[in-house]
Amino acid sequence: MSLFTRLRYFLPAVGVLLLPVIFGLRASAQDLAAGQIVKLRSIEFNPDRLLVQVGDTLTFINQDPFKHDVYIVRTADPNVVVYPATTLLSGESVVVPFMEQGLFTVYCTIHGGMKGKISTTGSFELTEEEKRKVASVKALPPIVKIGETLFWDKAQCYQCHRMGERGVGLRGPDLSDIGFRARIQAQKLGLDAATDYLIQSLLEPDAYLVDGYTNAMAIVYQPPIDLNAQEITAVIAYLQSQGGEVDTWAIDLNQETLATLPAMNPFQHGDSKRGKDVFQTFGCNSCHTVGAQKSVSVGPDLTQIGAYRNWTWLTEALLDPNAEIGAEWQYATVYLTPEEDDFFAIEETVEGFLRKNTDEEVEILVALERLERLPKERVTRVEVSKLSKMPTNYVEDLSFQQMADLITYLQTLKGSAP
Numbered sequence: 001m002s003l004f005t006r007l008r009y010f011l012p013a014v015g016v017l018l019l020p021v022i023f024g025l026r027a028s029a030q031d032l033a034a035g036q037i038v039k040l041r042s043i044e045f046n047p048d049r050l051l052v053q054v055g056d057t058l059t060f061i062n063q064d065p066f067k068h069d070v071y072i073v074r075t076a077d078p079n080v081v082v083y084p085a086t087t088l089l090s091g092e093s094v095v096v097p098f099m100e101q102g103l104f105t106v107y108c109t110i111h112g113g114m115k116g117k118i119s120t121t122g123s124f125e126l127t128e129e130e131k132r133k134v135a136s137v138k139a140l141p142p143i144v145k146i147g148e149t150l151f152w153d154k155a156q157c158y159q160c161h162r163m164g165e166r167g168v169g170l171r172g173p174d175l176s177d178i179g180f181r182a183r184i185q186a187q188k189l190g191l192d193a194a195t196d197y198l199i200q201s202l203l204e205p206d207a208y209l210v211d212g213y214t215n216a217m218a219i220v221y222q223p224p225i226d227l228n229a230q231e232i233t234a235v236i237a238y239l240q241s242q243g244g245e246v247d248t249w250a251i252d253l254n255q256e257t258l259a260t261l262p263a264m265n266p267f268q269h270g271d272s273k274r275g276k277d278v279f280q281t282f283g284c285n286s287c288h289t290v291g292a293q294k295s296v297s298v299g300p301d302l303t304q305i306g307a308y309r310n311w312t313w314l315t316e317a318l319l320d321p322n323a324e325i326g327a328e329w330q331y332a333t334v335y336l337t338p339e340e341d342d343f344f345a346i347e348e349t350v351e352g353f354l355r356k357n358t359d360e361e362v363e364i365l366v367a368l369e370r371l372e373r374l375p376k377e378r379v380t381r382v383e384v385s386k387l388s389k390m391p392t393n394y395v396e397d398l399s400f401q402q403m404a405d406l407i408t409y410l411q412t413l414k415g416s417a418p
């Protein structure tokens with residue numbers, strides 16, 4: 001088992017407080033001194049009774065040769081989960097902060113009967129120092145959470161895959177329930193385990209292509225995604241969690257595997273010069289102005305877009321323009337009663353971006369700096385489109401590399417307002 005298969009979320013012990021015994025809980029002086037560390041050993045929590053100051057933490061260390069997990073609920077109401085089950089492989093540890101006063105039960109859900117009691121005492125008012133301590137611990141999430149964050153951010157999986165209600169699923173298969181489906185695929189391909197299929201999907205995507213798709217899956221360990229072995233492990237754990245069993249033990253990727261993979265069409269980091277070309281070739285400039293000279297007004301001015309929008313936001317704006325349409329860019333059709341002297345009494349319409357809709361008037365931007373003011377008496381109805389005027393075909397037309405280049409270019413646009 002390689003080093004990389006063992007993710008460790010190790011935190012240095014967070015300062016030991018000697019605690020006064022306040023409740024009638026039986027705890028020897030020795031238990032209290034070791035109270036900051038709980039060993040999971042011989043299928044027991046050791047110690048199994050603890051007294052903790054509110055705002056303080058407990059470090060659980062798995063000293064058994066097999067895995068355990070740590071799952072904490074309120075004793076009086078076991079439906080209230082204070083800490084969701086976190087798997088600890090042999091040698092791993094996790095630090096759990098205690099924020100509220102009360103009595104809690106800690107379980108290992110893998111080994112029935114393995115449990116302990118934790119009693120917390122102290123005020124609800126944490127000092128600044130305690131708050132900092134707790135915040136720093138909470139900032140280290142369990143592995144699935146790390147994988148989730150990567151999936152929806154740095155790893156950019158959402159650019160091609162949909163998961164549940166989120167993501168864009170045009171380039172790659174829908175990954176909802178992939179943890180479950182992986183098992184079926186593994187059987188079909190003669191692989192030992194579901195996780196082997198997930199590993200293969202990420203590290204050797206060309207080895208097997210899902211029906212109906214080309215080999216467009218990104219190389220996740222090369223730029224611009226560039227995940228390291230630990231990050232790949234976390235992403236796989238997140239995929240396992242979608243309908244399958246989370247088992248980091250089964251994720252056996254070692255450096256040799258990574259090193260022997262052929263360097264297939266490596267994606268380069270985004271290049272802003274190439275991105276600028278993409279911006280022109282794909283006609284972005286026919287709707288968006290960049291720079292001091294306002295030339296078009298079919299879409300928002302992008303002169304400063306890089307100053308206040310991050311990579312993820314920009315990617316989503318390009319992949320799914322209809323998801324969020326800026327307030328000034330709602331496209332509307334305004335229906336007007338015929339003019340008094342109109343012999344044929346034909347209903348008129350005006351189309352454009354809806355800029356104002358009050359009791360007195362409706363304002364529509366119909367062309368560059370051409371605002372039509374329509375008195376409310378003449379307006380019979382205003383129909384606002386749910387669709388953006390921004391084209392939605394870029395997800396198909398741009399390659400993954402062009403997308404990386406384009407967004408890198410957009411991020412350089414931090415110019416002063418025209």
Ligand code: HEC
Pocket residue numbers: 151155156157158159160161171172173174175178181185198201202205206208209210213214215216217218220235239400
């Ligand atoms: C550039 C688009 C693209 C990106 C980015 C991408 N994928 Fe894929 N992915 C694909 C395509 C296309 C396929 C189907 C072809 C194949 O099987 O290789 C696929 C297949 C998969 C499969 C197999 C799905 C199944 O139904 O069996 C998994 C799992 C997967 N990708 C996970 C990921 C994860 C996790 C990430 C982020 C680290 C990611 N992909 C990033 C395009 C992409």
Ligand code: HEC
Pocket residue numbers: 279282283284285286287288298299300305314317318321322324325326329388389390391394406
């Ligand atoms: C036909 C006109 C049109 C074209 C072509 C077009 N866009 Fe847009 N774009 C819009 C409109 C209209 C909006 C505002 C509505 C919205 O947010 O969906 C918009 C919104 C955006 C936004 C969000 C800006 C913000 O501040 O809300 C970005 C970024 C963007 N476009 C980039 C691009 C890029 C890059 C291209 C070329 C690949 C492009 N657009 C091509 C019309 C266009």
